[in-house]
Amino acid sequence: MKPRIVILWLFLFGIFAILFRVFEPNTNQVNVNEPEKAVQSKVQKPSRQIASVPKIDLGKKTQFEEPKRESNPPKGIIHGGYSKSLFAGNIVFSENKKVKSSGLNRKVTLYAPTDRYGWVRTEESQYRDEKGVIQSRVAVMTGDQVMVRLAEGSTEDELEQLARRLGAEIEKNLTDSRVYVLKFNGSKPENWNLIYSELKKSKEVAYAEPNYFVAAQ
């Protein structure tokens, strides 16, 4: 029995030793939650450092040092962007797709109309900036309108018939050009896609494009 006990003790000791080795605190480990300590640690023992990686926030520019802002955005207007009230309506449709080629996201959102605005549609696309950081850009457009330019030789009557067939109507003609605004019931998001793609294919139309929003800068 004694040798067995000795062997058992040796076995247990060995396991303990292994465990002790494994759980020995690594004083060179970087604590990502305390970057300043990590930097100090870096200075003291550079040979065993693990590089800290800046956290990437989707849709927000991440920089090592954010440039100083000269001023605050004017109230009511999102600096460099659009009025918040544009997006004040309920979201009635939202679709997030991953673009196969890049792995980045593309998001389409349709907002119900507010008192001030009609339907508002946003198309948000991600991209990588020069530093490889993921950014996003938003195209904001009316959710129930499409702009079209008549093709050479086509008439307003033909466009009117086409629009009616697609469940839309001519809202207005922009003076001195052959550009028209078509309006339709925007409560169904598929309407926009359908009418937009059908118009683009139509021979009566030179081009079709959304009616984008612009913003004061």
Added chain:
Amino acid sequence: MGTFRGLSQFKYYSLVFASGVALLEMPACKQATPPSGLDGDVSSVNKTQSTNTTDTPVTPLSIVPAVIVTNNLPSQVHFVGQNGSPPYSWSLANGSVGSVNANGDFQSYTSGGASVIVTDSKGVTATASLTAAVGGPITPNDTNYSSQVFYSQMQSPQSWAIKTDCSSVGVATIDTGADLVHPDLSTNLMPGYNTITNASGGADDSVVSHGTHVAGLIGAIGNSNVGVTGECWKAKIYPIKALDSQGSGTVTDVIEGMTKAREFGVRIINASFGGITVFDQSLYDAISNAGSAGILFIAAAGNGGSDGIGDNIDIHPEYPASYGLGNMLVVAAVNSADQLASFSNYGPISVQIAAPGVNIYSTKRSNAYGNLSGTSMAAPLITGVAAQLWAFNPSLTLAQVRAQIKSKVDSSAALSGKVETSGRVNAAKTLGYSP
């Protein structure tokens, strides 16, 4: 050859000739004789041999400022020909104010320049654009002018010694409108238009007074003992409201606004808006058509994306700033140290020039004043300078105005690689001021 009859108390700084235009800078009375090489240098006078088919030497055309100097501005210019007589016929270019009497004196030359076409007895014609470099900087007496330090940065006080009245040049602002009854603006505002409601007017209802602020930078009434001044002390601004009270608007409303601007006969459109991240053909066509009508389109470079930090719009385009059309001047914003503002978009292809755009003091709604920052504020300062230049020399083409503004910037290392000219606008140099 004929002589350039310089009066002893005048110095002739330079003769610049370009594309059929002779630019003669006439400074205030300071120095003695003209620099050598200019006196009688016929070859440097721009002229057109219109009827003379013989080999006889052409008669020189020269311009001499008269003795009379009022308030440091030459009030009279005298054209002289061979033997001191005025053997020319005279006509004034479109838009030039003044007259030429029997002695060859061009009169009413009270502030700035004029284009005079002269023809000699042999049928040689020349167009002379008179540019006066006069006096020192002029400080307006507007009570809050001291808050507008950005004007000194871009040497506007020197430019005001040359031209302050831009009312001969129509300017449209496509914005949130303007406060039509603001006492510091009203007489410089024309009846505008609201493309959102399709009604005349153009009153500003915006939360931040965006359009009123922009209009004030172009043409708040100057030297009026009240409030602030615009780059133009007298102006003809058509406020076109295409952006709503929150600063948003649709491309269709903007295009309608541009059509209205053309109907108003403006030469410049100020576009302190942006934010379209997808190429928009209709807006492109509208701006291009405006160019065909001779309209200069001055656009803000934009204030960066959703994070408010400026982007390179050559790489990540933002419209209308990134269209790259030949009738556009796209403006980035700098701070008081000529550093690119952190929020300002940039791009050495898309963006031509910079102007002050940080903490800019101007008019606000309801007889108020205040600071705003943005490329929206930088653009109208360029618009004001363009209106000044065009008022000063009405015969300049769109391309010449654009080129002149671009070529007379103050270079800044911080803007190298950020904007095409690597510089910030200098109003005085643009108008030909010689210190």
